Amino acid sequence: MCGIVGAVAERNVTPILLEGLRRLEYRGYDSAGIAVINPDTCLDRVRRVGKVQALADSLQQTPLKGSTGVAHTRWATHGEPSESNAHPHICNQQVALVHNGIIENHTELRNAQQANGFHFTSETDTEVAVHQIEYYLNQTGDLLEAVRLAVKDFDGAYALGVVAVKQPGRMIATRSGSPLVIGVGIGEYFIASDVTALLPVTRRFIFLEEGDIADITTESLTIYDKAGNVVEREIKESNLSADATAKGEYRHYMLKEIHEQPLCLTDVLEGRIHEGEVIDNSFGPKASEVFERLKQIQIIACGTSYHAGLVARYWLEAITGVPCNVEVASEYRYRNPVLLDDTLVVTISQSGETADTLAALRGIGDRAWKLCICNVPESSLVRESHLTLMTRAGPEIGVASTKAFTTQLMGLMLLMLAIGKHRGLDAERRHAIIEAAYQLPGQIENILSASDQIEQWADAFTDIDNAIFIGRGTLFPIALEGALKLKEISYIHADAYPAGELKHGPIALIDSDLPTVAVACNDGHQEKVKSNIQEILARGGEVYLFADESLDMSELGDNCHVMPLPSVSAEMAPIVYCVPLQLFSYFVAIRKGTDVDQPRNLAKSVTVE
Numbered sequence: 077m078c079g080i081v082g083a084v085a086e087r088n089v090t091p092i093l094l095e096g097l098r099r100l101e102y103r104g105y106d107s108a109g110i111a112v113i114n115p116d117t118c119l120d121r122v123r124r125v126g127k128v129q130a131l132a133d134s135l136q137q138t139p140l141k142g143s144t145g146v147a148h149t150r151w152a153t154h155g156e157p158s159e160s161n162a163h164p165h166i167c168n169q170q171v172a173l174v175h176n177g178i179i180e181n182h183t184e185l186r187n188a189q190q191a192n193g194f195h196f197t198s199e200t201d202t203e204v205a206v207h208q209i210e211y212y213l214n215q216t217g218d219l220l221e222a223v224r225l226a227v228k229d230f231d232g233a234y235a236l237g238v239v240a241v242k243q244p245g246r247m248i249a250t251r252s253g254s255p256l257v258i259g260v261g262i263g264e265y266f267i268a269s270d271v272t273a274l275l276p277v278t279r280r281f282i283f284l285e286e287g288d289i290a291d292i293t294t295e296s297l298t299i300y301d302k303a304g305n306v307v308e309r310e311i312k313e314s315n316l317s318a319d320a321t322a323k324g325e326y327r328h329y330m331l332k333e334i335h336e337q338p339l340c341l342t343d344v345l346e347g348r349i350h351e352g353e354v355i356d357n358s359f360g361p362k363a364s365e366v367f368e369r370l371k372q373i374q375i376i377a378c379g380t381s382y383h384a385g386l387v388a389r390y391w392l393e394a395i396t397g398v399p400c401n402v403e404v405a406s407e408y409r410y411r412n413p414v415l416l417d418d419t420l421v422v423t424i425s426q427s428g429e430t431a432d433t434l435a436a437l438r439g440i441g442d443r444a445w446k447l448c449i450c451n452v453p454e455s456s457l458v459r460e461s462h463l464t465l466m467t468r469a470g471p472e473i474g475v476a477s478t479k480a481f482t483t484q485l486m487g488l489m490l491l492m493l494a495i496g497k498h499r500g501l502d503a504e505r506r507h508a509i510i511e512a513a514y515q516l517p518g519q520i521e522n523i524l525s526a527s528d529q530i531e532q533w534a535d536a537f538t539d540i541d542n543a544i545f546i547g548r549g550t551l552f553p554i555a556l557e558g559a560l561k562l563k564e565i566s567y568i569h570a571d572a573y574p575a576g577e578l579k580h581g582p583i584a585l586i587d588s589d590l591p592t593v594a595v596a597c598n599d600g601h602q603e604k605v606k607s608n609i610q611e612i613l614a615r616g617g618e619v620y621l622f623a624d625e626s627l628d629m630s631e632l633g634d635n636c637h638v639m640p641l642p643s644v645s646a647e648m649a650p651i652v653y654c655v656p657l658q659l660f661s662y663f664v665a666i667r668k669g670t671d672v673d674q675p676r677n678l679a680k681s682v683t684v685e
């Protein structure tokens with residue numbers, strides 16, 4: 077989704093802004109732009125549709141120079157990707173602004189501003205923001221005051237970076253509903269949508285809270301909370317190095333992140349197990365009390381994180397006996413759901429900023445305990461939850477989630493074990509599960525080093541338009557995730573079904589042009605999955621089956637291609653089986669020549685509805 081960078085310094089900030097934009101490319105965008113206040117105290121701006129490289133090329137031709145500036149990558153919401161819709165937006169050559177989020181009452185504001193003589197040059201909701209600020213700047217003569225008054229007129233979500241020609245060396249930053257961090261340098265300050273943009277210039281960050289407004293100059297930083305009081309916000313040191321977001325030897329971030337999974341899974345376990353038991357405090361100081369008292373679990377998430385939640389429901393209900401619902405946040409937030417007493421709401425999110433998940437959490441108010449499984453420690457979801465478990469996957473740059481997913485699963489496995497301890501899950505079973513969890517990194521390494529067969533299978537998918545994925549039990553959500561991965565990065569339409577549902581409709585689709593990808597582990601459902609595969613084969617379908625190496629699939633014949641996977645327990649299977657499906661989608665996408673790391677139309681962090 078959109079990315080913001082801004083800087084106030086003594087030096088020319090254009091290279092810093094440009095590098096920041098490059099580092100935010102992973103969020104997904106379709107145009108980019110930079111505006112700086114030049115040494116003659118005028119605003120200079122360059123905007124381009126397409127990649128940040130196009131902007132960089134233009135800056136070679138028309139270099140910008142200035143020590144105060146803002147920059148942006150735009151993911152179109154209101155108005156097509158075009159130069160005139162790209163940010164920064166400028167009003168009367170006086171104020172320049174970048175914006176993430178959506179100003180929902182933009183039509184009303186636009187009508188009022190047009191009546192007041194403001195001229196519009198874009199179709200965006202954002203342009204009303206820059207006009208409103210310029211309007212108040214004319215009245216008050218002070219940029220901080222102008223932003224403070226303007227945001228009171230906005231409904232919706234925003235993170236803003238604003239500079240004004242008459243106040244060079246000053247930038248106002250504010251957020252409500254969209255994330256924004258301040259990077260603290262030596263005699264210089266920066267703003268960005270996330271820390272990765274600023275790692276080459278600082279590792280010291282302040283995470284603005286909802287409604288904060290920051291008044292930033294080279295000499296000072298003053299932050300006001302939403303009530304207008306001056307507040308001190310803690311400076312946090314990031315342990316990420318500037319090359320934490322580098323691709324290294326890999327052709328794509330996605331491939332790098334797939335290969336990082338063994339290490340990441342080890343990191344999830346690190347320090348959270350003692351004498352074969354999950355330490356409750358890994359989730360926060362009050363976790364034991366909550367786990368003891370809870371009567372029901374409600375999981376809320378979106379996309380891949382939702383699939384992790386679906387797996388967890390199988391684990392939680394089957395192993396701990398605690399009732400568990402799972403729902404996509406975009407539905408949950410609007411349907412007035414019933415929450416029983418003593419419910420634990422679990423949100424799952426890589427970014428911790430997903431607008432729907434955050435809104436669903438906020439809608440719950442104080443009616444439940446809130447636990448968040450997340451990869452970004454300073455994110456809004458983490459800050460607004462009572463209990464948390466960090467997945468420690470490190471920055472995930474590929475839009476398609478891979479290591480974020482497997483580490484979420486491992487985190488949910490720890491949650492299941494911690495709750496199970498309070499629910500009579502016997503110690504022997506708990507220890508066996510933990511023992512098996514420690515084996516996972518090695519088993520996944522084995523799959524990663526034997527990917528040739530998966531690559532060969534990918535050839536068969538290069539020219540197809542549709543595919544079906546099937547699985548049963550905990551592998552049904554893995555089939556869903558496999559289909560999502562294929563759709564996202566190869567643009568092949570793929571649907572996933574519980575294998576037993578095929579004959580209730582989808583089997584009508586089966587013919588020799590529609591391949592099926594199936595997953596089967598040794599979980600007691602294998603014979604049933606085999607029967608479902610037979611039904612597909614009998615109708616001329618071709619099947620690509622990832623199956624436990626201990627299962628005999630020879631009777632399925634030549635139209636069922638089988639790739640054996642390491643024998644793992646039923647509990648561990650989802651964490652292992654998603655890996656070959658990730659690789660499979662990756663290889664198909666490579667053959668199709670798509671933009672693997674930044675697939676069309678997608679954003680990494682979905683911070684608007």
Ligand code: M6R
Pocket residue numbers: 378379380381382424425426427428429430433475476477478560564680681682
């Ligand atoms: O940051 P989140 O985990 O909350 O994001 C939710 C989804 O947008 C995300 O999982 C998305 O589906 C994946 N990038 C797909 O690979």
